[in-house]
Amino acid sequence: MTKIFISCALPYANGPCHLGHLRSTYIPADIYARYNRMAGNEVLMVCATDEHGTPIAVKADLEGKEPIEIAKRYHDMIAEDIRSCDISLDNFARTTDKIHYKISQDFFKYLYDKGLIYEETIQQLYCENCEKFLPDRYVEGICPACGSEARGDHCEACGRALDPTELIEPKCLTCGNTPIICDSTQYFFKLSHFQEQLEDYISTNEYLPPNVRNYAENWLKEGLQDWIMTRDMKWGIPVPLEGAEGKVIYVWGEAFIGYISSAAQWSRRTGIPWEDYWDGHVVHFIGKDIIYHHSLFWPAMLMGHDCKLPDDIFAGEFLSLEGRKMSTSKNWVVWVADFVRDFDSDLLRYYLTVNAPLNKDTDFSWDDFQRRINDELADVIGNFLHRTFTFTKKFFDSKVPEYKNPSEEDLEFEKAIKELPDKVGDLISDMKFREGLVEIIKTAKKGNKYFNDQEPWKAVKEDLERASNCLYLSNQLSKVLAILLKPYIPNKADAICNMINIPIEDRWEDAKVFLEEGHTINKAKPLFKKIEDKAIEQQKEKLYKNLEESEDKKDSRDKDSKDNNKKLKDKDIGEKMDLISIDDFAKVEIKIGKIVECEKIEKSNKLLKTQIDIGDKTIQVVAGLGKRYAPEDLVGKKVPVVTNLKPAKLMGEKSEGMIMATESAAILNPDDCEIGELLM
Ligand SMILES: [Zn+2]
Ligand SMILES: [Zn+2]
The missing domain is CATH 3.40.50.620 (HUPs)
Incomplete structure (x- = not known):
């Protein structure tokens, strides 16, 4: 223990x-x-x-x-x-x-008394208009390392910790003025003192996952700088030293x-x-x-x-x-x-775990969420449990039947059930949460196949032993699922325990103990309802509507602000700097098409529904160009279109491609666009 x-x-x-x-x-x-x-x-x-x-x-x-x-x-x-x-x-x-x-x-004081925190006069940004120093988020500007928009202490785009004075084009967040640089006394932590000890810690710690180790090793190679530990502001924990009035400990x-x-x-x-x-x-x-x-x-x-x-x-x-x-x-x-208002939180726990390993970036998409819940939780796990419990009730009076003279298939399935708890437990111990869940799903799939192959609905009339062995083992897997799913989807796992009529299981080892022959199970209840298309469409509409509303707000704020445009552009460049190979590009099919029909989409102030002739056929494309063009302006125009995108639905309308456009205009004529504008 x-x-x-x-x-x-x-x-x-x-x-x-x-x-x-x-x-x-x-x-x-x-x-x-x-x-x-x-x-x-x-x-x-x-x-x-x-x-x-x-x-x-x-x-x-x-x-x-x-x-x-x-x-x-x-x-x-x-x-x-x-x-x-x-x-x-x-x-x-x-x-x-x-x-x-x-x-x-106490922690701060201890480090100070040991000489690991020291005082130093440094230069800081000061806003003359607001008459105050500008720590951290009181200032915004451009990250000197990657060119993204960054706040004073941290660049979200490249993950680097920053000093506000390093920012390019700093602006006071409160009043928008350009701050000046002034002297101020602050306290610093001697991070550089620990360079070697940290190198040792990072290189010898066997548990650290590769992403953490790699980042840390790179930063260590650059060399560590002492870290400012205090701020001139009211909100925070006061620095517990005499003469440090008005200073708080940095978050x-x-x-x-x-x-x-x-x-x-x-x-x-x-x-x-x-x-x-x-x-x-x-x-x-x-x-x-x-x-x-x-x-x-x-x-x-x-x-x-x-x-x-x-x-x-x-x-x-x-x-x-x-x-x-x-x-x-x-x-x-x-x-x-918002999510848990519309869906069971266990579905979210399931999807966010099974979607991708945690050491990889991944995407949440409503369609994929629906697919995984319906195809995996409902069709694999839900279906397996439901048929096991309803058959047990119908043919064996709700009792776990006898297990006698197992066939080769029975033995093989029994082995898979018995191996599962250790397999999944080891994976979770190893922080491989997704892999553990995938093992569970795989075994439940095996369960469905075994059930189909054994055909208990026929066997019950022709070969009772075969049918009862099948239901015996299927009930055993159900119990194993109830316990192994608990860390992942705790509420559903408890519901399975209730159906099997066992106490809410809290010990992993219990997954290795089989239900006894003759154990009575409870009535089956539906566990996972399939998610309907309509529910998913509603979520997507809500999302795009939010985006439009916030863009409308932004548009009115940004009007004629060249400065902001530049920042946005720099930011996009920062985010999209990853280079692609010619093979990646070759995957995109771009054709010149002619817009033959175009109309507004009722519920949207931005989206237009267009029919585009691309030579061999006409496709429907929903484009966010409604604020720049009236539908009649576009009919008859030729545009470059990406023609091999996966079809998507926007505001309930199918869209089979994408008109190449920038934030300001479609490329009816590239002369209308700004130099350097990104296609989107
Ligand atoms: Zn950066
Ligand atoms: Zn100011």
Whole structure:
């Protein structure tokens, strides 16, 4: 038995959770925690909302509220999001809790007393108009490394931590002025002092997954810089030193401590020391955007404290949405609260796990979600359970029948059932959550095939032994599924236990114990309802409508703003810099077509439905050109069209291709477009 300390990256309390958060962090952490509890290990899983820092302060300024009000609002929402997806946290705290202030200040003071935090006068951005220094998100500009739009402390596009003075074209976020550079005294953490120790930690830690190790090794090669630990602002944890009035600890100097303070809060409540768990096996589940902080900065702070270091840092990669990068500002996002209003959260847990391994970027698409739920959960698992239970009721009086003189097929299937618990358990222990789930589905598929081959509906009349062996084993697999699915889809797993008429199973080992002959099962109930096309269409319409609305807002804001256009362009270049080979390009078929019909789509102010003659046939294309062109302007025009796109539905209309256009115009005539505009 091992004690395991699991932490989930602290969600930042300036917005609710979306699917990306769940996929990278909370669902994998929960699968791991639930499995380990079932396997007999002792687990402490903690999290907290990260409530300091400039984004919350900026938002509070904008709304005329106190930062704590903003933080409380989103803490409550996030807590509900996490609860609604059955993430089984042992404690969910806040970095504004008193205990967190105390531990963070003690931590800071300890490092300062050891000489690992020192004072230095540096240059900082200062807004003369607002009369204040501009830490972090109070300033925005262009990332010097990749050319993307970045906020003061961090570039989302390339993942690099930044100093605001490095930004190209910095702007004060509050008033839009260009700030000046001024002297200010701040405190620094001697990160560079730990270079060698960190190199050793990264290269010898056997648990670190390759993505974390690679990122960390690259940063180590560049050499570590000391890290500024303080900010001049009111909102935050005061620096616990004399002469440091008006300064607070930088969020990344205290957010990690949320893991500890949340655990300490749990200890106070339960009387169980959290330190025993930290001394066991420590796993941090995070998103890939904060690998730097967790693989280098946090271990160095712990080294400064002579603490045991984390054993594993598991970083989930990004999730895009319908093929494009998620963006909360463009409302191109699916919020957890919206999702669970319309669908069972277990479906989400299933889909986000089975969709791709966590060390790969992947995409959430509503069509694929529907397909996987219907084809896999409903048709494979649901179907197998349903036929097993209904046959058992109909032909064996709801009792698990006898198992006698097994055939070769029986023995082979029995073996597959018996091997499954260890196979899946090993994969989950190894952080291969998707692979574990795929094994379960594969075995259920095998179950369906076995059931078909044994034809119990015939055998029950001709060869009773064959039929009863089939139903005996099918019931055994049902029990194994009920237990093995629990870490993945806990509610559905419990529902299966109820149908089998066994207690809600909480021990992995029980999956290896077969149901006894004669055990009575309960009545079967439908477990997975198929998702209808209409439900998916509604979700997609909602999504595209959100996007249009936010683009309309943006259009009115951006009008005539050349500066903004340039930024956008630079940003796109930054994001799309990945080069492709000629083979990739050869996959795209572009033809010149002639628009023969064109009409507006009722519900949209932007989309036009066009019929385009592309030589051998006429295709229907829905194009977002309605704001630039009236339908009659386009009829008769020739346009380049991508003709081998997978058909999609937009606002309920089929679209079989894409007119090549830029953000400002279709390419009726390239002279209408700006130099450097991207095709989209
Ligand atoms: Zn960058
Ligand atoms: Zn200003």
